[in-house]
Every structure is written in structure tokens, then in C-alpha cells.
Amino acid sequence: MKETYCTAHLRSISDTLELIGGKWKLLILTLLFSESPMRFSEIERAIGTITPRMLSKELKELEMNELIERRVYPTMPVSVDYRLTDYGRSLDSVMVALGDWGKKHRKRIMHPVVVESLPA
Amino acid sequence: MKETYCTAHLRSISDTLELIGGKWKLLILTLLFSESPMRFSEIERAIGTITPRMLSKELKELEMNELIERRVYPTMPVSVDYRLTDYGRSLDSVMVALGDWGKKHRKRIMHPVVVESLPA
DNA sequence: CGGAATCCCATGCGATACTG
DNA sequence: CAGTATCGCATGGGATTCCG
Numbered sequence: 014m015k016e017t018y019c020t021a022h023l024r025s026i027s028d029t030l031e032l033i034g035g036k037w038k039l040l041i042l043t044l045l046f047s048e049s050p051m052r053f054s055e056i057e058r059a060i061g062t063i064t065p066r067m068l069s070k071e072l073k074e075l076e077m078n079e080l081i082e083r084r085v086y087p088t089m090p091v092s093v094d095y096r097l098t099d100y101g102r103s104l105d106s107v108m109v110a111l112g113d114w115g116k117k118h119r120k121r122i123m124h125p126v127v128v129e130s131l132p133a
Numbered sequence: 134m135k136e137t138y139c140t141a142h143l144r145s146i147s148d149t150l151e152l153i154g155g156k157w158k159l160l161i162l163t164l165l166f167s168e169s170p171m172r173f174s175e176i177e178r179a180i181g182t183i184t185p186r187m188l189s190k191e192l193k194e195l196e197m198n199e200l201i202e203r204r205v206y207p208t209m210p211v212s213v214d215y216r217l218t219d220y221g222r223s224l225d226s227v228m229v230a231l232g233d234w235g236k237k238h239r240k241r242i243m244h245p246v247v248v249e250s251l252p253a
Numbered sequence: 254c255g256g257a258a259t260c261c262c263a264t265g266c267g268a269t270a271c272t273g
Numbered sequence: 274c275a276g277t278a279t280c281g282c283a284t285g286g287g288a289t290t291c292c293g
Contacts, residue, residue, distance in 0.1 A: 023163045025235030026228060030150075030159070032238070036266070039150070043143045053275050064267060069276055090273080090274050103234070108146060110230035114223070115145030118152070156286070173255050184287060189256055210254050210293080 029107065032078050037063055037071045042097070042104065045081060050096035080104065149227065152198050157183055157191045162217070162224065165201060170216035200224065 033039050037060070044059055045051060051059070057068055072095060075081045080101035086092045153159050157180070164179055165171060171179070177188055192215060195201045200221035206212045 019163055019167050022232050023160055025233075025239065026159055026163070026231040027235070028238055029231045029235040030154075034150075034154075039146055040143055043139055043146070047139050057275095064269090065276060066268090066278090067266065070266095088274095093275060103237075107230045107234045110227045111146040111149045112142050113145075114227045115147070115149040117223075118148055119145065177255095184289095185256060186258090186288090187286065190286090208254095213255060 032075075032080065033104070033107070035071060035074070037067060038075060039108070041068075041071055041075065042080065042101065043108070045095065045097045045101070046105070046108070050084070050094035052092060052094045056095065075101075152195075152200065153224070153227070155191060155194070157187060158195060159228070161188075161191055161195065162200065162221065163228070165215065165217045165221070166225070166228070170204070170214035172212060172214045176215065195221075 033042065040060060041056060044056060053065075053068065053072075056072075057063060057065060060068070072081065072083070076083050076095075079098055081095050082098050084094050084096070086094075153162065160180060161176060164176060173185075173188065173192075176192075177183060177185060180188075192201065192203070196203050196215075199218055201215050202218050204214050204216070206214075
């Protein structure tokens with residue numbers, strides 16, 4: 014594929030999706046949007062179906078991209094919490110766009126529907 | 134996870150991502166945004182690295198969700214083209230949001246960087 | 254031309270168990 | 274509490290071949 018404006022724009026889009034892709038990232042970000050900071054086990058309980066392995070992995074990737082910040086407190090045992098960074102908060106426009114479109118979309122056909130016969 | 138505003142909003146977001154997820158969908162949509170209609174083999178050539186199997190599959194899903202329209206012409210052999218629907222065009226706000234954020238994002242650290250020592 | 258069928262592999266993700 | 278280690282499978286996606 015030739016290098017065009019089209020593909021450059023697309024790479025920007027792909028970059029964004031790469032950061033918020035994966036099964037849990039948007040869910041975690043959404044939680045942290047409404048409540049920051051949250052501790053590891055708080056997020057785990059809030060989601061309910063995520064395994065610690067996945068939570069750990071996703072948090073690590075979000076932190077690597079500076080969307081969230083991880084703080085460790087020298088308590089005994091240690092406690093850790095996670096919060097959105099300002100950079101992470103800048104995603105709100107993206108999440109609003111995705112959410113708004115999704116809300117409208119829900120009113121439309123979206124699942125494979127078998128239409129055997131349609132009258133008139 | 135309890136049913137809250139938070140999760141309802143999240144489902145809207147997930148719905149949207151479900152439609153434009155997959156490796157090629159956004160690329161196909163971006164192409165069709167800049168040029169509609171396009172024939173099957175035109176899209177194939179434009180992307181360059183997609184296999185007909187995947188192109189067929191992605192187009193089918195996009196059509197199922199009414200984001201694009203497929204038209205068949207009874208030529209010999211048959212020709213087919215694809216174009217954005219008005220509904221598909223309504224995704225532009227989403228794609229702009231994703232693209233804009235990605236453009237800003239590129240200026241920041243995004244790949245795993247090993248910092249051995251940092252002065253001062 | 255516009256696909257469908259088949260085979261195959263990488264990885265994403267879940268389940269379970271364990272640890273400082 | 275906040276993870277890590279290991280295993281295993283399902284799914285996504287590529288390569289190749291064939292078809293009307």
C-alpha cells in the first residue's frame with residue numbers, strides 16, 4: 014500500500030486502538046475515570062471476572078503508555094494504587110465519541126438476523 | 134460487576150469497537166471514506182497485503198452491520214462494488230477522534246523503552 | 254473477477270496454583 | 274495484598290488451493 018494521507022491517518026487511528034485494545038483496557042480506564050485511585054483488588058472486584066494475571070498485564074501496559082500511574086506505599090504488606098494520568102484523561106474525547114456512537118448504534122440492526130420471509 | 138452507568142457506557146464503547154475491530158476493518162472503511170465505491174480487487178490491491186479470504190470476511194461483517202453496501206452487477210463475469218452507507222459515514226466523528234488522539238499521542242513515549250540510568 | 258474451502262500457526266486469554 | 278508461574282485451549286488470521 015502506497016504512503017498516502019489516507020494511510021498516515023490510518024496509522025494514527027491504529028496507534029490509538031493499540032493502546033486501548035485488548036479485552037479489559039477500556040473497562041479499566043472507564044473505572045478509573047469514575048474513581049481514581051483504585052487499588053489492585055478493588056479493580057479486580059469491580060470487574061469481577063478478570064483474573065489477576067490479566068489485570069496485572071493490562072495495568073502494566075497502560076502504565077507503560079503513561080495512561081495510568083502506579084503508586085506503591087511501603088505499608089505492610091505493601092499497598093498499590095492506580096490512577097489516571099492527565100494524559101490518560103485526555104482520552105475522554107475518544108471514549109465519548111466511541112460511547113456516543115455506540116448508543117446510537119444500539120438502536121439499529123447489529124446482530125446477524127436470519128430473515129426467512131418478509132411480508133410485502 | 135454491578136450494572137451501573139459506568140458499565141452501560143462501557144457497553145456502548147465495546148459495541149462500537151466490536152464493529153470496527155479486527156485487523157482490517159478500519160483500513161477498509163478509511164479507504165471507502167476517501168473513495169466509494171471500490172471493487173473487491175481494487176480494495177485488495179489498495180491494501181496490498183490482505184488475502185481475499187480476510188477481505189471477504191471483513192467486508193461481509195461490515196455489510197452485515199450496514200456500514201457498507203455491496204452491489205452486484207450482472208456483467209460477465211459478475212462485478213461487485215462496495216460503498217459506504219450514510220450510516221457508515223456517521224462513523225467519521227469516531228474516526229476523527231481516534232485519529233486526532235493518535236496524532237498527538239505519537240509525540241509521546243509509546244514503546245517500551247529501557248532506561249538504564251538517567252542523569253540528574 | 255470475486256470469492257469459498259481447507260489447513261495451519263501464533264497469540265490472547267482463562268484456570269489454577271503459588272509467593273513475598 | 275498484589276501479584277507471578279505454568280498450562281492449555283479457543284480464536285484470529287495467514288497461506289494455499291479451488292470454483293462458478
